[in-house]
Amino acid sequence: MKTSLPTTHTPLFAAIRPLVLGTALLGSVLSLSGCFPLAAGGALMTGFVAADRRSAGTQLEDQNIELKAANQMRINIGERAHINVTSYNRQVLITGEVPAEKDKALAEQMVKGVDNVSTVLNELAVMGNSTFTERSNDLITAGRVKAAIFDAKDLSTNAFKIVTERGVVFVLGRVTAREAKRVTDVVTATPSVKKVVRVLEVISEEELARIAPPADGQK
Numbered sequence: 001m002k003t004s005l006p007t008t009h010t011p012l013f014a015a016i017r018p019l020v021l022g023t024a025l026l027g028s029v030l031s032l033s034g035c036f037p038l039a040a041g042g043a044l045m046t047g048f049v050a051a052d053r054r055s056a057g058t059q060l061e062d063q064n065i066e067l068k069a070a071n072q073m074r075i076n077i078g079e080r081a082h083i084n085v086t087s088y089n090r091q092v093l094i095t096g097e098v099p100a101e102k103d104k105a106l107a108e109q110m111v112k113g114v115d116n117v118s119t120v121l122n123e124l125a126v127m128g129n130s131t132f133t134e135r136s137n138d139l140i141t142a143g144r145v146k147a148a149i150f151d152a153k154d155l156s157t158n159a160f161k162i163v164t165e166r167g168v169v170f171v172l173g174r175v176t177a178r179e180a181k182r183v184t185d186v187v188t189a190t191p192s193v194k195k196v197v198r199v200l201e202v203i204s205e206e207e208l209a210r211i212a213p214p215a216d217g218q219k
Contacts (some may be wrong), residue, residue, distance in 0.1 A: 065114050079094065144191060159174070171187060
């Protein structure tokens with residue numbers, strides 16, 4: 001789970017923060033031109049995987065869910081829609097745009113049919129596909145949100161997955177009630193965020209301590 005990142009503005013921190021923002025932006029750029037990204041919401045850096053609050057097996061399972069769902073939509077819906085699938089601890093978020101209600105229902109049906117999916121949150125909008133400019137703006141907003149979480153003294157970037165669609169920021173993760181409230185405040189205060197939607201699994205402080213004990217010197 002979460003291990004709090006030091007936020008003292010040392011030269012090392014100054015070097016890491018732009019890397020967090022830059023890597024987030026680069027990862028999003030690679031999916032801008034495609035309607036069905038192969039791995040929506042993947043880990044920002046390989047080293048971050050170890051700090052993820054999901055087990056390694058669950059992380060792999062989430063990746064497989066995303067791949068299988070995206071492939072089904074590519075085959076059955078095609079490029080008439082812009083759909084992103086994000087799985088976190090087998091909770092699946094569907095975002096983007098589809099041309100008709102039947103496509104929205106079909107997308108949800110296909111995700112529910114994927115093995116190991118526990119719940120589905122269908123946030124697809126029935127409207128024309130977002131433009132490249134709109135997706136670029138979402139990319140920038142997502143980068144700002146991740147940087148703001150990184151700056152927070154009592155939050156860990158690795159505890160959250162951020163998805164942004166048309167200015168709406170979806171926050172996924174396994175967090176305590178304290179962290180859920182804090183991250184909501186941080187994201188809401190971030191420029192260009194229109195709305196915050198929490199897709200969070202709330203755990204106790206005791207469970208957090210078991211799976212992510214504090215680093216030496218931290219409370």
